[in-house]
Structure formats: structure tokens, C-alpha cells
Amino acid sequence: MESFINAIVSGLISGSLYAAMALGLTIIYGISRIFNFGHGVIALIGAYTAWIFVQNSKIADMSLLLGILVTIAFLFLLGFLLYRYAMNPLMKKPNWDISTVLFMLGLGILLENVILQIFGPRVKSIPVFKEGYIRIGVVQINWHEIIIIFIVIIAIILLNVFFKRTRIGQAMRAVAQSIPGAQVVGIDIEKIFSYTFGLAFVVTGISGILLGTKYYMNPHIGWEWMVKGFVIVSFGGLGSTNGAIYAAIILGVVEALATLFLGAMWVWPIWFAIFMVVLLIRPQGILGGRA
Amino acid sequence: MLKVDAINGYYADLHVIKDLSLRIEKREVVALFGPNGHGKSTLLKLLCGLQHPRSGSVYFNSEEITAYPAHKIVELGIAYIPEERNLFGDMTVMENLNLGAYNKRAHGSISQNLEFVFEVFPRLLERKNQLTSTLSGGESRMVAVARGLMSEPSLLMVDEPSIGLSPSLRNSVFEALAKINREKGITLLIVEQEIRDALSMANRVYMIKKGQILFEKPAAEVDIDEIEKAYF
Numbered sequence: 268m269e270s271f272i273n274a275i276v277s278g279l280i281s282g283s284l285y286a287a288m289a290l291g292l293t294i295i296y297g298i299s300r301i302f303n304f305g306h307g308v309i310a311l312i313g314a315y316t317a318w319i320f321v322q323n324s325k326i327a328d329m330s331l332l333l334g335i336l337v338t339i340a341f342l343f344l345l346g347f348l349l350y351r352y353a354m355n356p357l358m359k360k361p362n363w364d365i366s367t368v369l370f371m372l373g374l375g376i377l378l379e380n381v382i383l384q385i386f387g388p389r390v391k392s393i394p395v396f397k398e399g400y401i402r403i404g405v406v407q408i409n410w411h412e413i414i415i416i417f418i419v420i421i422a423i424i425l426l427n428v429f430f431k432r433t434r435i436g437q438a439m440r441a442v443a444q445s446i447p448g449a450q451v452v453g454i455d456i457e458k459i460f461s462y463t464f465g466l467a468f469v470v471t472g473i474s475g476i477l478l479g480t481k482y483y484m485n486p487h488i489g490w491e492w493m494v495k496g497f498v499i500v501s502f503g504g505l506g507s508t509n510g511a512i513y514a515a516i517i518l519g520v521v522e523a524l525a526t527l528f529l530g531a532m533w534v535w536p537i538w539f540a541i542f543m544v545v546l547l548i549r550p551q552g553i554l555g556g557r558a
Numbered sequence: 559m560l561k562v563d564a565i566n567g568y569y570a571d572l573h574v575i576k577d578l579s580l581r582i583e584k585r586e587v588v589a590l591f592g593p594n595g596h597g598k599s600t601l602l603k604l605l606c607g608l609q610h611p612r613s614g615s616v617y618f619n620s621e622e623i624t625a626y627p628a629h630k631i632v633e634l635g636i637a638y639i640p641e642e643r644n645l646f647g648d649m650t651v652m653e654n655l656n657l658g659a660y661n662k663r664a665h666g667s668i669s670q671n672l673e674f675v676f677e678v679f680p681r682l683l684e685r686k687n688q689l690t691s692t693l694s695g696g697e698s699r700m701v702a703v704a705r706g707l708m709s710e711p712s713l714l715m716v717d718e719p720s721i722g723l724s725p726s727l728r729n730s731v732f733e734a735l736a737k738i739n740r741e742k743g744i745t746l747l748i749v750e751q752e753i754r755d756a757l758s759m760a761n762r763v764y765m766i767k768k769g770q771i772l773f774e775k776p777a778a779e780v781d782i783d784e785i786e787k788a789y790f
Contacts (some may be wrong), residue, residue, distance in 0.1 A: 427679060434660070441646050441657050448644030452663035453632030453709060 269405040274527040275520060280412045284477055286509070288401040288492060289499040290426070291471030297506030298443045298463045301354060301367045304374035306471060307493030310484070312345070312378065313338045313472020314471040314479035315386055318393055338472050345470030349374075350461040358460075375489070383486040393479040415477055422473065423512065429442020440462055443506065498542045504551050510554030559584045559604070559745055560636075560713060565624075565699065567597070567604045567612030567769075574600045576769040577614070582713070587746045588740050589756040589777065592766035593669055593789045598749045599641060601766070602715050604746075606638035607631040609696040618713070623716045637711035641718040641749075643702040647691030651682055654701055658708030667710050674742070675704040678734045705729070707738065714738065715747040725741055728752060732759060 288310060295303045304310070320334030353374075357366045395411035430436040442449045442459050449456055478484070478492060497520060503510030518538060525533045545553070567575035574597045582588050592598050592605035603609045605616060607628035615624045618634055626634075636679040646654050650769040655675065659668045676683040679700040685693065692700055699719065706714060719735065732755045738744050739759075757763065760777040765788050772788055 376610055437653070437657060438660065440649065443662075444646040445644045447640060447642070448607065448646055451606065451632070451638050451640060451644060452657050452705060453629045453664075454657075455627070455629040503788040 270527060271524075271545040272405055273407065276406050276408060277412075278520030278523030279516065280408075280416060280519070281481075281522060282473070282516035283416050284515075285480060285499055285519055286512045287422060287474035287477055288471070288501070288514035289496045289515050290423075290508060291467040291469075291474065292493075292496045292508055293508055293511045294470065295463060295486075297498065298439050299354070299358075299460050300364070301358075301371075303371050303467070304368050304493070305371040305378065306496055307489030307491070308375040308378045308382075309342065309468055309471045309489075310344075310478065310492050311382060311473030311484060311489035313342055313475035314393065314484050315382055315391075316341055316472070317476045318350070318386075318479065318484075319392055320513040321394055322391075324394055331396075335473070335476060338476065338495070339469050340521070342468040342472040343465040345463050346464035349509060350464040355457055355460070355463065373491075379486055379489060386486065388485060390483045390485050391479075392483045393476060395480055397524040402542065407478075411480065415481065418473075418477065419530045422470070426470070435459070435462055439466075456528045496539075498538055501552055502542055502545055505552060507552065507554040510552055513553060559586075559620060559748075561617040562605070563615045563617070565604060565609050565611035565616065567600050567609060569600050574769050575604060575611070578766075578770055579614075580764055580771060582745060582747060584712075585739070585743050586746055586762060587736075587748065587760045588762050588768060589760035590747060590749045590764045591753060591756070591774075591785055591788075592708055594751075596767050597769040598766055599717055601748060602638060602717050602747070606715060608638070621642065621756070629661070632709055632711075633663050635663065635705040635710070635712040637714050638710045639702050639706045639714070639716045641721060643698050645690040645698060645701055645705070648688055648689060650687050651693070651701055651704070652686045654705050655682075655686075655708050658705035659710070661709055662708060664710040667713060668708070671708050671710060675707055678707075678737055679704055695722050695732075696724070699723060699727075699731060700734075703734065707742075707744075711744060713745045713747065715749075717749045718751060719748065720750065720752045728755065732756075735759065757782065757785075 292306050294302055295301055307338045316338040317334035322328055352470065353370060354367055357363050359369060360366065397410040398415040400407055400409045430440055438449065438454045438459050441454060442456055447458060499514045500511050502518065503514030521537060521541065522534045526535045562580045564577045564579050565575060566577060578601065593729065596600045604611050607626050610625060613620055617623065618636060623631055623634065645659065655672060659665065659671065681697060682700055682704055685697060690698060693701065703716065703719065716735065719731050723731065735746060739746050748756050757780065758779055763777050763780050764774050765772040765785060767788060770771055
């Protein structure tokens with residue numbers, strides 16, 4: 268019983284990490300209809316950028332905060348420019364849905380190799396936010412994981428406020444719901460798409476940093492992160508941010524229970540079995556629809 | 559106010575608008591008639607920047623706007639109400655209206671315009687917190703017109719405002735449009751199949767056929783038979 272409860276808790280922790288990771292993917296898809304096949308590598312770029320700032324420290328300090336701020340600025344710019352100079356011209360041509368996917372896939376492979384050249388193939392990780400743990404009854408949680416969950420919850424709240432209350436956030440929702448509608452009310456959709464890419468890359472990069480603190484990273488792990496992200500957003504409903512959050516939590520708990528009862532090697536088969544069954548029964552995912 | 563000079567427009571690869579010219583004066587109500595598939599909707603899309611002419615030019619208050627993107631044209635004061643409505647279905651009526659005032663030009667007059675919109679369409683006040691995907695056809699049409707008004711236009715172009723509406727709803731939409739013109743001084747360009755209704759409020763009429771202007775007349779000199787004949 269004790270190990271069962273602890274498994275649930277650890278499932279909720281990885282679930283919140285997966286939620287953070289899937290958000291960037293679902294934001295881009297929900298608003299621009301582009302499926303970002305470079306998603307995992309973008310998360311990895313976030314993690315490696317932050318790692319530069321903390322490579323010599325054992326425990327996170329102000330240098331990690333600085334690393335996070337630089338990552339945010341860098342990834343926003345990367346997303347913004349990538350939309351402007353690559354996605355936007357591609358979207359003006361026929362078959363843009365395929366060409367953007369292939370472009371992002373190619374860019375992902377290119378960047379993976381750039382990371383390999385710069386940082387080398389060895390496994391790295393980002394130091395934890397705070398060492399030690401607390402005990403609540405039978406449940407034992409690391410401080411670090413509590414902080415991760417806290418960051419994810421804050422991020423989700425901030426995103427919600429942004430989409431509901433700010434002018435640009437509302438414009439993003441408008442574009443997600445009707446592109447011609449957005450155009451006739453005077454929204455510059457190309458500007459909104461470029462901000463969307465900037466925002467989604469920032470969210471993705473932060474999720475990469477969190478993953479880098481809890482697990483480890485190497486130049487190739489981005490693809491594994493991306494596949495998990497794809498399963499989560501398809502399971503939750505493409506373009507639905509709430510769906511992605513629920514799906515991530517469910518799959519996180521499934522992962523922890525599968526590891527507990529069957530062993531870690533069963534996680535992927537069970538994930539994909541659930542995923543395919545859900546797709547067959549409900550192709551639009553549990554909360555299908557637009558953002 | 560609006561001057562269209564020999565534009566050519568395409569729908570996919572079809573040459574839909576052919577060397578078409580027209581003009582609209584300030585405060586006028588202009589009705590645009592013509593059979594389906596002869597270029598009325600394409601013409602409006604060309605004027606509001608959702609599509610662009612391959613040749614010819616469009617001037618708005620003497621400024622050439624031919625190649626402007628849609629959002630820039632909205633900011634100059636042209637609002638376009640599409641036949642498809644294109645509402646934001648997962649947002650409330652109020653959120654839709656607020657987004658109607660997205661452009662900078664409209665910021666200063668949001669509360670004033672909201673008041674006017676609710677005066678013209680009292681129904682929307684009752685429905686203001688409802689998601690627009692749950693509204694009836696007539697209510698959706700009202701939101702589309704109201705959202706267009708929120709952009710503080712000086713020229714409002716409406717595509718088939720009465721399509722799919724019951725006669726009583728149709729009347730209230732036309733009354734609303736007349737009020738918009740009379741009280742706000744907003745110039746109207748109306749594309750309509752309900753010839754009688756549109757004719758009764760129009761100052762001038764353009765008849766479009768095969769992408770060209772067949773004739774142009776003051777509304778008072780038009781008789782309905784003449785228009786109906788042109789449809790065949």
C-alpha cells in the first residue's frame with residue numbers, strides 16, 4: 268500500500284512535467300495548425316542553454332535563475348524568427364501542412380547535431396532546486412519535486428490568465444477559433460503566429476529545463492521527449508491545452524503504476540496500447556477541439 | 559469615399575471579377591445585386607483585403623489600399639461582415655464584441671459602441687455571457703454585425719445579412735442596418751438576395767453579372783422587374 272501511494276505521487280510529479288512539455292506542442296498546433304516535429308530538440312535547447320549557466324555548480328543558485336531568464340529570451344527570439352523566416356513563407360504555399368512538418372523535422376536533426384558538436388555526447392543534468400525531502404504520512408517527496416509541481420501550476424495559471432485577459436492572448440484564441448474571423452476584426456494573424464511560436468518555444472524550453480533537473484539529458488533524448496509529447500497531445504485532444512494537462516497526469520500515473528507492478532520496460536508498450544485504444548474509440552482525444 | 563478602378567480578381571484559378579469599377583460616396587447606402595456565383599462575395603473579399611486583385615486599384619479616402627492586408631484595412635475604417643459570420647464559437651458574445659474593437663482606431667470608443675450595439679440588438683444584451691456557438695442563426699448574424707460595428711467603421715460592407723433568417727428577424731436586421739446608417743452616419747455596402755428589403759433602404763444600386771457591372775442606378779429609378787430579369 269505504501270509503495271502504491273508513493274507510486275501515485277511520483278506519477279503525479281512526472282505527469283506535471285509531461286504536461287509542461289506537451290503545452291508548447293499543443294499551443295502551436297491549436298493556434299497555427301502546424302505540428303512541431305522539432306519540439307523535443309527545442310526543449311533540449313532550453314535545457315542546454317540553462318545548463319551553460321550552472322555547469323560548475325552542485326546545487327542550483329542564482330546562476331540557474333539567470334540561465335532560465337536567458338533561455339526565455341533566447342527561445343522567444345528563436346521561435347519568433349523561425350516563424351517569420353521559415354514557417355510564414357512555407358504557409359503561403361500549397362501543401363504547407365506537410366512542408367512545415369518536414370522543415371521542423373529537418374531543423375530538429377540539424378540542431379540535435381549542433382548540440383552534439385557543442386556539448387558532446389555525454390549525459391548531463393541540471394542541479395536540483397533544493398535538496399532534501401519531506402515526509403507526509405507514508406509519502407516521501409523531494410523538495411525538488413514539490414518545487415517542480417509548483418512551477419508547473421504557476422505556469423499553467425499564468426498561461427490561462429494570458430489567454431483570457433491580455434489583448435494578444437485573446438487574439439491568439441481568436442485565431443485558433445477562426446482565422447477569417449480574426450482577420451475581419453483587424454488581427455494581424457502573421458504577427459500573432461510569430462508571437463505564438465515565441466511563446467510556445469519559451470514554454471517548451473522551460474519544460475526542457477525541468478526535465479533536465481529531474482532526469483538527465485544527452486543530445487538525442489529530445490526525440491524521446493517529443494514522442495511522449497505527441498502521445499499526450501493526441502490522447503488529450505490536439506490543440507486542447509486542458510486535454511493535454513489531463514492526459515499528461517493520467518499517463519504519468521500509468522507510467523508509475525506500470526513501473527511498480529510490471530517494471531520500467533513495460534511503460535512504453537502500455538502507453539502506446541492505451542493511446543491506440545483511445546484513438547480508435549475517440550479519434551479526437553479526450554478533450555478534442557481547438558485551444 | 560471608396561473608389562474601385564478596373565480590378566481583376568480570381569477565386570482559385572477562376573477569373574471572377576473582370577475590370578470592375580465602382581464608387582461609393584460618404585453616408586450612402588449602396589446595394590449590390592446579382593446572381594449567385596457572379597462575383598459579389600469575391601468583390602467584397604477583394605475590398606476588405608482577405609483577397610487581393612491581380613490588377614487594378616482600390617482607393618479609400620484617396621489612399622490606395624489595393625495591396626493592404628485585411629487588418630490594415632480594418633484600421634482605416636472598413637468593416638466587412640462575412641456571410642459565413644466567422645464568429646469565435648468558444649467565446650462569449652461579449653468576448654466576440656470586445657475582439658471586434660481589436661484595432662487601435664476603435665479603442666477609444668468601446669463603451670460608446672457597446673451601448674449603441676446593445677441598443678440596436680437588445681437581444682444580445684440578454685445573451686452577452688453565452689458562447690456564440692450556442693446561439694441561433696439570427697442571433698449569430700446579429701453578433702457578426704455587432705462585432706463589425708465595434709471596429710468603429712466608416713464603411714460597413716455586409717454580405718447577405720438576411721440569408722437563412724425568418725421574415726421577422728430579417729426585418730429587424732434591416733432596421734438595424736438602417737439605424738446604423740441614419741444615426742451613426744456609417745456608409746453601407748450591402749450584398750443581398752432579398753431585393754425588396756435592400757432596395758427600400760438603398761440610395762443607389764449596382765447590378766453585377768459575370769464579374770462586371772451590368773448597370774448602376776439611383777434606387778428610386780430601379781424597378782424590381784428590371785433586376786429580376788437581370789438574374790436570368
